[in-house]
Amino acid sequence: MVTQIGDKTNAMRQNNLMEAILSELLETRFNKIEHISETGSTNSDLVSKASELPDGSILVSDHQTGGRGRLGRHWEAPPSKNLLFSVLLHPNWPIERHQLVTPALAIATVEVLERLGLRATVKWPNDVMIEGEGEKKIAGILAEYVKQENPVLVVGMGLNIEWPQQEDPAPPNSTSLKACGIEKDRWKMLIEILKNFEQRLIEISSEKGTSTFRQAYTAKSSTIGNQVKVEKSDGDIVGKAIDIEEDGSLIIENENGTTSITAGDVIHLRKL
Numbered sequence: 001m002v003t004q005i006g007d008k009t010n011a012m013r014q015n016n017l018m019e020a021i022l023s024e025l026l027e028t029r030f031n032k033i034e035h036i037s038e039t040g041s042t043n044s045d046l047v048s049k050a051s052e053l054p055d056g057s058i059l060v061s062d063h064q065t066g067g068r069g070r071l072g073r074h075w076e077a078p079p080s081k082n083l084l085f086s087v088l089l090h091p092n093w094p095i096e097r098h099q100l101v102t103p104a105l106a107i108a109t110v111e112v113l114e115r116l117g118l119r120a121t122v123k124w125p126n127d128v129m130i131e132g133e134g135e136k137k138i139a140g141i142l143a144e145y146v147k148q149e150n151p152v153l154v155v156g157m158g159l160n161i162e163w164p165q166q167e168d169p170a171p172p173n174s175t176s177l178k179a180c181g182i183e184k185d186r187w188k189m190l191i192e193i194l195k196n197f198e199q200r201l202i203e204i205s206s207e208k209g210t211s212t213f214r215q216a217y218t219a220k221s222s223t224i225g226n227q228v229k230v231e232k233s234d235g236d237i238v239g240k241a242i243d244i245e246e247d248g249s250l251i252i253e254n255e256n257g258t259t260s261i262t263a264g265d266v267i268h269l270r271k272l
């Protein structure tokens, strides 16, 4: 095979970039990053390699042709505009805490967005929102559990960096850093998010850390205190979202009492 000089230069640039990123992440478990220009879905790629890859493996893609969202939805992003990545984790915490990886990544992202001066929140269970005139989604998270001899979790996030902007045809109520007037390199965002994510993963793996984690989760939640409708596979429930439990379940209160919800789509009806 003949290698073109341009290809070699690009490959060197790519290696230098990955080395620079990894040197920033030395104190974390994220010690293996692969960057590709296109794939179907970074989550699917890591799920298919679940038995081979070490804890903390990251896959970043410039473009996904079959990006996946929750509940079988499609996740859209034009090439090289947004941050699309997945992380593979070998969980070292009890199984009932697995669903905390989604809020762990959401809180990690909210903290980075706050440092950029944005009012960011977590909408239960997996959306990162920007508060302004109404709330708009800036990132979504998809966590998947691979049941095997050594089970793994794959958690992927799409964070809107440059797309959509006001004029773009895009999913309703979505926004991006650029639409919020912020120019920020997606690799720098990735590094900062992963550093925070590491701290939150340490919390969920320790007995003492879970209450600190829950405090952070409730503080960053835009769902608590709202009248909500939760769309669940076995029927909808309407009520006030009053709390989040240590395992990440949402507590809804209505005339029938309180209900603990582990999965569903939440619609914020109004702030109470």
Ligand code: BTN
Pocket: 040, 041, 042, 043, 044, 064, 066, 067, 068, 069, 070, 071, 073, 075, 084, 085, 086, 126, 127, 139, 140, 141, 142, 156, 157, 158
């Ligand atoms: C959602 O809000 O429904 C979750 C969206 C998750 C999208 C990300 S993009 C990177 C990773 N790969 C995927 O196929 N999905 C996640």
